[in-house]
Amino acid sequence: xxxxxxxxxxxxxxxxxxxxxxxxxxxxxxxxxxxxxxxxxxxxxxxxxxxxxxxxxxxxxxxxxxxxxxxxxxxxxxxxxxxxxxxxxxxxxxxxxxxxxxxxxxxxxxxxxxxxxxxxxxxxxxxxxxxxxxxxxxxxxxxxxxxxxxxxxxxxxxxxxxxxxxxxxxxxxxxxxxxxxxxxxxxxxxxxxxxxxxxxxxxxxxxxxxxxxxxxxxxxxxxxxxxxxxxxxxxxx
Amino acid sequence: xxxxxxxxxxxxxxxxxxxxxxxxxxxxxxxxxxxxxxxxxxxxxxxxxxxxxxxxxxxxxxxxxxxxxxxxxxxxxxxxxxxxxxxxxxxxxxxxxxxxx
Numbered sequence: 001x002x003x004x005x006x007x008x009x010x011x012x013x014x015x016x017x018x019x020x021x022x023x024x025x026x027x028x029x030x031x032x033x034x035x036x037x038x039x040x041x042x043x044x045x046x047x048x049x050x051x052x053x054x055x056x057x058x059x060x061x062x063x064x065x066x067x068x069x070x071x072x073x074x075x076x077x078x079x080x081x082x083x084x085x086x087x088x089x090x091x092x093x094x095x096x097x098x099x100x101x102x103x104x105x106x107x108x109x110x111x112x113x114x115x116x117x118x119x120x121x122x123x124x125x126x127x128x129x130x131x132x133x134x135x136x137x138x139x140x141x142x143x144x145x146x147x148x149x150x151x152x153x154x155x156x157x158x159x160x161x162x163x164x165x166x167x168x169x170x171x172x173x174x175x176x177x178x179x180x181x182x183x184x185x186x187x188x189x190x191x192x193x194x195x196x197x198x199x200x201x202x203x204x205x206x207x208x209x210x211x212x213x214x215x216x217x218x219x220x221x222x223x224x225x226x227x228x229x230x231x232x233x234x235x236x237x
Numbered sequence: 238x239x240x241x242x243x244x245x246x247x248x249x250x251x252x253x254x255x256x257x258x259x260x261x262x263x264x265x266x267x268x269x270x271x272x273x274x275x276x277x278x279x280x281x282x283x284x285x286x287x288x289x290x291x292x293x294x295x296x297x298x299x300x301x302x303x304x305x306x307x308x309x310x311x312x313x314x315x316x317x318x319x320x321x322x323x324x325x326x327x328x329x330x331x332x333x334x335x336x337x338x
Binding site: 005009012013016017019020025028029032035036039042043046047048050051054055058059062063066067070071073074085089090092093094096097100101104105108109113114115116117118119121122123127130131134135138139142146149150152153154156157160161163 | 247254261289292
């Protein structure tokens with residue numbers, strides 16, 4: 001047995017199992033990084049130096065960073081809900097996975113796959129040169145098709161990420177006009193809201209200002225701090 | 238020098254199985270996506286191993302194409318997850334079941 005395989009196979013399997021059991025999505029991404037780098041080293045030991053580099057640059061570098069980027073956007077603290085929507089889903093999935101794994105492994109072990117011919121002949125003029133010769137001769141149609149695929153994917157991502165504006169953008173003039181109209185119709189205060197903490201015992205932002213008659217002006221507290229669940233508070237006071 | 242391809246294909250099968258179980262078990266859409274990536278990587282390992290076993294580079298070219306497809310798939314898939322998250326405020330795969338009705 002080759003030493004690379006003996007060392008890397010358990011590491012990748014343990015990291016892949018970690019993908020199943022860790023609670024946080026960021027930890028799952030780190031497990032996946034271990035699997036991918038392990039596979040990259042296996043590629044290197046399998047006489048595929050180009051795929052070794054591509055695996056690290058494209059998978060670990062680009063795809064995994066994209067995963068982490070989206071994780072940061074979505075919120076790193078979103079962990080899996082514990083409640084199951086389908087009863088016994090985990091047990092069933094484990095049984096099915098065990099069955100699939102057994103069938104695959106036993107089938108592969110039973111089959112006689114022959115001895116390795118080795119790539120010393122194919123890689124004689126350099127692995128990258130040989131791959132390029134193959135890519136631009138026999139697989140040139142597939143190569144062109146991937147360019148169409150990549151363009152479609154880029155446009156698709158742009159369409160999905162685009163947010164349609166449902167109403168026209170409010171300019172400062174619009175906001176001023178609405179404020180004056182509110183004053184004319186409903187008599188709402190025209191000027192700026194009272195600043196928080198004025199005449200109060202504290203100057204903290206969530207302490208309402210005191211009016212001359214001693215009552216507190218609730219409108220002086222920013223809406224973000226006074227709403228339910230704001231700043232660790234449970235509901236309005 | 239290992240003289241048979243079987244250990245690599247066994248490792249590939251195990252990784253593929255783990256990925257498949259992960260797709261069934263995990264609820265966070267992003268982790269489900271990572272498990273799909275794991276399955277694609279497992280297939281790549283088998284392709285590269287068979288490339289060496291057969292003594293030609295067709296397997297490596299196939300693995301290269303799988304990587305390209307995986308990259309395109311991740312871009313579109315993550316964009317869909319972001320769109321769902323923006324409307325539903327959740328990245329759980331249980332939420333879009335409300336599309337049924």
